Amino acid sequence: MPNDQFDLIVIGGGPGGYVAAIRAAQLGMRTALVEREHLGGICLNWGCIPTKSLLRCSEIAHILHNLDLYCFTAKDISFDLKGIVTRSRDIAKQLSTGITHLLNKNNITVIDGHGKLAGISQNLRKISVSKNGKLVKDYCAKHVILATGARANTLPGVTPNGKNILTYKEAMSPDTMPKKLLIIGSGAIGMEFASFYNDMGVEVTVIESIDRILHAEDTEISAFAMQQFIKQGIKIYTSVNLHQLMVSGSGYNAEIELSGNKKILEVDRVLLAVGIIGNVENIGLESTKVKVEKSHVVTNEWLDTGEPGVYAIGDLVGPPWLAHKASHEAVLCVEKIAGLGGLCPINTRMIPNCTYTRPQIASIGLTEAEAKETRSKLNIGRFPCVGNGKAIILGQQEGIVKTIFSAKTGELLGAHMIGAEVTELIHSYGVAMNLETTEAELMHTIFPHPTLSEMIHESVLHAYGRAIHF
Structure with missing residues (x-):
């Protein structure tokens, strides 16, 4: 195969793009990744990672100004803003470098520049790559995944x-x-x-x-x-x-x-x-059958666009605009291209949402209002964080864990949490929903003590009138 020809070319190196490239390489495809700026995309370089670094610093600032809660005192508390920002940038750089290593490890060709669809040549998709507005080189591939992401509205x-x-x-x-x-x-x-x-x-x-x-x-x-x-x-x-x-x-x-x-x-x-809008401009969609609605590329459940051999994933295809959603779509899309069996389309209701405020917020599945639209009767359990020993120990006892079941079948429909480290707990509900767990399995699960995870157990018990500590 010529050096400029690939089985798959991925345009965009964010959490959707680089994951797609790695999974394709694992499946034996000759793969190239086109990225014009930073590997890791917005999430790693200007989103998920650096913002969480900043929020960690602000959490520490809050603790330092409330040390009396922990029986400490301190004077003349100050912070180095430049250092805080530098720390967040260094963390992003460290992880971006790690992605470079992973791509090299998987023998993926990384092409520096802006990629766009440029028609068909010998039954292969043609991709033109430019840098600083000047054409660098054309490449060809059997399949192209668009993972160009989105930007601030x-x-x-x-x-x-x-x-x-x-x-x-x-x-x-x-x-x-x-x-x-x-x-x-x-x-x-x-x-x-x-x-x-x-x-x-x-x-x-x-x-x-x-x-x-x-x-x-x-x-x-x-x-x-x-x-x-x-x-x-x-x-x-x-x-x-x-x-x-x-x-x-x-x-x-x-x-x-x-x-x-x-x-x-x-x-x-x-x-x-x-909000955000999809990066659909200047990627060569004009002469294709790719459909765009409200600045996002339209795909089917397998991430196919209207143009054969062209796929789209991540923020480019719309909400929820989450890195983990993009990565999961990347794997699904590539495995479908590879012809693997047993695949299931993504159920967006099974994608957890996390907000890293103080207190943290996390959710998955249906809200109470949504569940009431489709189920005649619900069993809803709630447990306040103030009833949890670990939350009190942490000094973060403001919060609630809410679990929603179908009263008829025991199906776990949704979970909603606000409180200490709930972004580290929500995946438990995700696993349970993916396994089609009912209240019975959750009730019989033994949760370690003292942990924040006990709030999940108590919320489930409360939904069926069996809560011990509430």
């Missing part, structure tokens, strides 16, 4: 400038801390940054156009979270219309409408956290 009249109107990318590498920060949008990204900046001493205000924050979560969890954030000092306004953003000195005056009344918010910086 914007609002009319609110244009990011990299200085005081920010997207997530600028927000995670500040040179100074603002005194007052306005966050537009209360999804996972918005609330994670609200949690970080608030714990670092910034006066944070969040505005949301709908009637609650974290709208993807169960309404009970969303309401509990809002109470906690307000208690921590974050100002939150829901059902708000942003009329205009006006320059005021070195900052801004945001005019909002709340319950029919206008209000002016004076802030130093503004962070846009209003």
Whole structure:
């Protein structure tokens, strides 16, 4: 096979792209990966990883300012902002380097540049790779996976400038801390940054156009979270219309409408956290049968697009916009291309959501409202974190674990958690749902003591009137 010809070419080296390339290589395909900037994509370089590094620092800041809870005292507590940002960048760099090693280990050809579909040549897909706007080389492959990801959305009249109107990318590498920060949008990204900046001493205000924050979560969890954030000092306004953003000195005056009344918010910086849009431009879709809806590529359950031999995965194909979803799609797509049997399409309800605020939030499956739409009767169990010994020991006893079952069949329909380290617990529900576990198996599972995981057991027991500690 010529050096410029492959079984599979993957365009985009994020958590979907590089995983697809590795799995393809494992299955014996000659594979190339085209990446124009950083291996690991947005998630590793400017998303999941560095933001969690920042949030770890803000958690420590919170502990240091509340040392009396643990019978310690400290004076003159301060932080090195440049060091905090550098640490997050170094962690991202370390992991990106690790991906380079994995790709080399699997004999994957990494092509530096911007890849795009460029027609068909001798029954093979042609991919043109350019660098700095100039064509470098053309490559061919039997199959092409598009994994170009997505980018931050914007609002009319609110244009990011990299200085005081920010997207997530600028927000995670500040040179100074603002005194007052306005966050537009209360999804996972918005609330994670609200949690970080608030714990670092910034006066944070969040505005949301709908009637609650974290709208993807169960309404009970969303309401509990809002109470906690307000208690921590974050100002939150829901059902708000942003009329205009006006320059005021070195900052801004945001005019909002709340319950029919206008209000002016004076802030130093503004962070846009209003969702993302797919990177569908300049990847050669125009002359293909690939369909695009609302900035995302349309695929079937096997990640096929409308163009034979062209597939799409990850954020490019729409919600949920999660790295672990992209990686799972990558494996499924490649294994389907390879002709492996026994494959199952992804059930998006089985994908866990995690938000790394303080307290953390995690969920999987149906919300209570969704479950009521399809089931006539439910058994719902709840257990408060304040009843768990480990949560009290950690000094993080604010939270709740909620488990939803079908009363008729015992099917585990969903689980919703807010509290200490719940992002490390939600996978237990995922395993249970994947194994089609009912309440009986969960009740008979022995959970170690003292651990946070005991809250799962107690929540299940509570759903059937058998809770011991609640």
